Every structure is written in structure tokens, then in C-alpha cells.
Amino acid sequence: MTTLSDEFLIPGTNKGIFYGGKFQKPNHSAVIKVLNPAKAQLFTTVPDATADDVQAAVSAARSAFASWSELDSLDRSRYLHKFANVLRTNIASLALLESTITGRSIREMNAQMARIPEWLEYFASIAIGLEGESNVVKGGYVTMTHYESLGPVALLTPWNHPVLILVKKLAAALAAGNTCVIKPSELAPVSPLVLAALATEAGLPDGVVNVVTGGPATGAALCAADDIHYIDLTGGTETGRKVAGVAGERLIRTTMELGGKTPIIVCEDADIEATIAGTLFSAFVASGQTCVSGARFLVHDKIYDHFVEGLAGRAEQIRIGDPLDKATQMGPVISQRSKERCLSMIAQAKTEGAKMVAGAGPLDLPKEFTNGFYVRPTVFKDVEPHCKLFLEEVFGPVISITRFHNDDEAIVMANTGTFGLGVSIWSRDITQAHRLSLKVRGGVVWLNDHHRNDPRSVWGGVRDSGFGKENGWDALRAYLTKKSVIVRTAAGHDDWFKGSARYG
Ligand code: NAD
Numbered sequence: 001m002t003t004l005s006d007e008f009l010i011p012g013t014n015k016g017i018f019y020g021g022k023f024q025k026p027n028h029s030a031v032i033k034v035l036n037p038a039k040a041q042l043f044t045t046v047p048d049a050t051a052d053d054v055q056a057a058v059s060a061a062r063s064a065f066a067s068w069s070e071l072d073s074l075d076r077s078r079y080l081h082k083f084a085n086v087l088r089t090n091i092a093s094l095a096l097l098e099s100t101i102t103g104r105s106i107r108e109m110n111a112q113m114a115r116i117p118e119w120l121e122y123f124a125s126i127a128i129g130l131e132g133e134s135n136v137v138k139g140g141y142v143t144m145t146h147y148e149s150l151g152p153v154a155l156l157t158p159w160n161h162p163v164l165i166l167v168k169k170l171a172a173a174l175a176a177g178n179t180c181v182i183k184p185s186e187l188a189p190v191s192p193l194v195l196a197a198l199a200t201e202a203g204l205p206d207g208v209v210n211v212v213t214g215g216p217a218t219g220a221a222l223c224a225a226d227d228i229h230y231i232d233l234t235g236g237t238e239t240g241r242k243v244a245g246v247a248g249e250r251l252i253r254t255t256m257e258l259g260g261k262t263p264i265i266v267c268e269d270a271d272i273e274a275t276i277a278g279t280l281f282s283a284f285v286a287s288g289q290t291c292v293s294g295a296r297f298l299v300h301d302k303i304y305d306h307f308v309e310g311l312a313g314r315a316e317q318i319r320i321g322d323p324l325d326k327a328t329q330m331g332p333v334i335s336q337r338s339k340e341r342c343l344s345m346i347a348q349a350k351t352e353g354a355k356m357v358a359g360a361g362p363l364d365l366p367k368e369f370t371n372g373f374y375v376r377p378t379v380f381k382d383v384e385p386h387c388k389l390f391l392e393e394v395f396g397p398v399i400s401i402t403r404f405h406n407d408d409e410a411i412v413m414a415n416t417g418t419f420g421l422g423v424s425i426w427s428r429d430i431t432q433a434h435r436l437s438l439k440v441r442g443g444v445v446w447l448n449d450h451h452r453n454d455p456r457s458v459w460g461g462v463r464d465s466g467f468g469k470e471n472g473w474d475a476l477r478a479y480l481t482k483k484s485v486i487v488r489t490a491a492g493h494d495d496w497f498k499g500s501a502r503y504g
């Protein structure tokens with residue numbers, strides 16, 4: 001049987017934007033081109049939605065809000081469990097779609113996609129357990145609190161994990177009784193459109209999940225729409241500044257999941273083989289295009305040479321090629337612009353005196369992929385903390401390694417710069433690893449592992465990496481507001497102005 005996601009695997013499929021439970025024709029014919037980055041070829045187009053299209057989608061979300069938010073949480077939960085089941089039956093074709101459009105290897109996308117329904121199941125489950133409180137308080141009153149949904153909310157997402165990042169937000173927002181308008185990245189907008197249609201297939205009421213496609217202007221129109229009551233963005237730090245500015249002006253709450261420059265601290269007693277395997281994954285999964293990519297390695301002097309040699313050797317062996325081939329370990333980066341940024345960081349690192357220990361030499365790719373946006377896994381050692389490669393997000397497979405001599409030096413270097421998202425610490429001494437975890441700046445710290453993500457494991461950064469949380473109860477509560485109802489139980493009544501008589 002052909003599924004909806006199979007249909008979108010056919011190049012050139014453009015069904016429009018999605019709101020009110022169906023694909024809809026946009027206001028005009030302007031489109032955004034979506035490329036296959038492995039071949040640098042056009043894959044399909046999606047509408048470049050205008051402010052009018054955005055308004056139509058927001059109106060659909062508004063129309064659906066009252067009945068969705070008034071459902072008992074048990075009933076909403078049933079819808080979300082059904083949505084999770086439908087998603088599960090579409091995993092293989094969604095993985096294929098994401099692999100084609102993002103260039104991420106099919107091996108990665110199959111592994112990632114298999115876990116995504118868990119976010120819907122988790123938020124569907126915990127939302128049932130959301131309870132208000134009540135108190136008997138001074139003076140003869142009972143106060144009660146209960147949670148209220150916010151209204152239509154805007155979810156703005158990036159291209160690197162199009163469905164994963166979206167479902168992290170969507171599951172919490174829907175479980176909390178909100179309706180959603182999604183603006184996916186212009187580079188990978190197709191699987192979010194399919195996801196919205198799958199929500200309808202799962203029986204979610206029309207207008208609960210809506211998607212408008214387009215670039216920053218479409219996103220800006222959504223953030224400016226009057227009836228949007230929360231903005232949840234995952235994207236670059238500069239986008240975060242703009243969007244948070246708009247939200248501030250409008251006095252609406254936001255979550256900002258932004259960029260990072262994740263330090264990897266490798267201590268003297270680390271299990272070298274295990275650390276090389278784990279940190280290789282941290283650096284090069286998704287071609288280094290995750291917000292928490294292991295990017296800035298800090299390695300103890302005593303094991304520095306051995307570790308660098310081992311990591312560089314393994315990086316050189318990573319199999320690069322067709323993302324749809326199960327044997328491929330790394331695909332291209334997302335765009336020509338991304339490739340150029342990687343190449344310019346590589347050139348700059350060389351001029352700043354860093355030594356390239358992996359990534360030199362030509363790529364050996366089959367003919368059909370020679371124009372693709374491929375960058376070899378690239379490792380620089382002896383990178384000084386003032387260098388651009390040490391400080392700035394590359395968002396590609398280019399990493400820096402720097403030597404440290406003691407914990408204090410490692411902490412200073414890990415905390416250099418303006419980001420604060422992920423950190424991983426590798427040590428056999430759990431007391432040392434824990435001490436370091438308390439001193440490093442970041443929102444997520446892994447000890448002897450990296451990248452691990454779970455619906456229960458709270459996620460989010462500090463400083464230039466943003467604010468607010470995904471996952472866990474924090475994410476659910478962010479999508480709600482607490483209302484207090486105060487009941488007088490004292491006998492009789494008060495008369496504060498008793499005895500006043502202006503003309504008496
Ligand atoms: P981006 O900032 O270019 O775009 C993110 C989304 O915002 C897109 O949908 C885009 O169209 C939209 N947008 C851009 N300008 C806008 C504006 N002025 N108003 C409204 N919407 C606007 O980011 P990207 O290139 O898609 O993603 C890569 C970035 O995302 C990296 O910096 C990465 O670190 C970050 N990221 C962070 C996390 C996290 O959890 N913290 C996860 C993944 C990616």
C-alpha cells in the first residue's frame with residue numbers, strides 16, 4: 001500500500017501548504033526550491049507562503065482551539081497515542097524522505113526516526129498526570145489552581161532533524177491543549193508537511209496541526225500574527241535574537257533552542273578506545289550538523305598525542321557517499337553555503353597556525369555525487385583558544401583539538417566564548433567527571449557519552465544557546481498557564497466601606 005510519505009518521495013510532489021486538515025493551494029505561485037544535497041539537484045518545490053497564507057493557517061488553528069483545549073486530557077492523550085502509532089507505520093518512508101532531503105545517512109535516519117513516536121507517547125501520558133493544587137488559606141478561603149492552554153502557538157524549526165525537533169515541540173504543545181502552526185526550515189520542509197497530514201490520518205481534529213512553508217519572511221509573518229500566543233524556535237543564535245525581540249515586543253512567551261560550540265573534555269584517565277569511538281560519533285554524526293556536535297575537543301596533555309592520532313585515524317576511515325546506501329556512514333552537508341562555511345573555517349584555521357591531522361586530500365565519490373555538498377571529516381590539532389575555529393559554530397564536520405594540563409585550565413577553555421549548550425566529559429573517575437560537570441557552562445552535560453536524548457531528559461541551553469526547555473515536565477508546563485481560583489468559605493460577608501456616607 002502506498003503511504004502518504006511514499007507519495008512525497010516522488011520528486012516534484014508539491015501539494016501545497018497544510019491547514020484545516022488538508023493540503024491547500026497558497027495565495028500565489030511562488031515556490032521554494034528543495035534540493036537533494038548529495039547530488040546538488042532539485043528534488044521538489046514547496047509553496048513560499050505569504051502573510052495571507054499564514055493568517056489562514058492561524059485562523060484554522062484558532063477555530064480548532066476551543067474544542068481541542070476543552071477535551072479531557074485522557075481523550076487528548078488517546079489522539080496522541082494514535083498519532084504515535086500512525087507515525088510508527090510511516091517510519092521507513094519518512095526516514096527515506098529525510099535522508100534524501102537532508103543528506104543524512106539512511107542508517108542515522110532509521111535509528112532516529114524509530115524513537116520519535118516516544119515523544120508523543122510520553123507527553124500524552126504525563127499530561128494526564130497534570131494536577132492543580134488547592135489550599136485552605138488565611139481568612140476563610142480555599143484557593144485552587146488549574147492549568148490552561150495558551151491558544152494557537154508557533155513552532156519554528158531547523159533542517160537538521162526536521163521531524164525529531166518538530167515532534168519534541170509538537171508533542172508537548174498538543175498534549176497541553178494548544179493548536180499549532182508550524183514553519184519548518186526552507187531547506188527541509190517536506191517531512192513536516194507529511195507529519196501534519198499524518199496527524200489528520202490519525203484522526204486529530206482539523207486545524208490542530210497546520211504547516212506553512214517558506215523562508216524567514218514566512219516565519220516572521222507567523223511570529224507577528226495576532227493570534228499566536230507562544231513561539232518555540234530552534235535555530236541559529238541570530239535568528240533567536242530577532243524572534244525573541246518580536247516576542248518581547250508582543251509580550252508573548254518563547255522557548256529559544258539556539259546554536260552551540262560543544263566542548264569535549266577528555267581526562268587523563270579516560271578509556272581511550274571507548275572515548276575515541278564515542279567522541280567520533282559526537283563530532284561526525286549528521287556530518288557535524290547538530291547543535292551539540294562535539295566541536296571543541298580539550299584533551300589532557302598526558303594522552304594528547306595518542307588520542308589525537310587515534311581520533312584522526314578513525315575520522316579518515318569514515319565511509320562517505322550516497323546517503324541512501326546503508327553502508328554509508330556520512331553524507332554531505334545541507335547546502336553549498338554550508339560547504340563554503342566549512343571550507344572557509346578550514347582555510348582560516350590553517351592561517352591561524354592549527355595543524356590539520358585529518359581531512360586533507362580529495363573525496364573519492366561516485367560520479368553522480370561529485371557535485372554534492374560533501375566535506376571530509378576534518379580534524380585540527382593545537383588550536384589556540386583565540387582562533388575562530390575554537391570560538392564559532394561551524395555546523396559541519398570540522399573540529400578543533402586543544403591541549404590542557406589540569407582541570408582548572410580545562411574549565412576555563414570549556415567556558416570560553418558565548419555559548420552554553422552541550423558538554424561531554426570523558427573520565428573513568430566519576431568523582432572528577434562530576435566535579436567538572438558542576439563547573440562547565442551548559443544546559444546538557446554527558447558523562448562518558450554524548451548526544452543522548454530522551455523525552456524525559458530535559459534539554460536546553462543558556463546564554464547565546466538560548467533559554468527554555470524541551471523534554472520533560474518543564475516543556476509541558478511551558479505550554480500552559482496556571483490560573484488561580486479563590487473561593488470564599490468564611491461565613492458572612494465583609495463590608496469595607498461600611499459607615500461611609502458622603503452626604504449624610
Ligand atoms: P535558522 O536560524 O536559519 O532557521 C531556523 C528557522 O527559523 C527556520 O524555519 C527559518 O526559516 C526561521 N527563521 C529564520 N529567520 C527568521 C525570522 N527573522 N523570523 C522568523 N523565523 C525565521 O537555523 P537553521 O540553519 O535552520 O538551523 C541551524 C541552527 O539551529 C544552528 O545554529 C544550530 O545550532 C541550531 N540548532 C539548535 C538546536 C538546539 O536544540 N539548541 C537544535 C538544532 C539546531
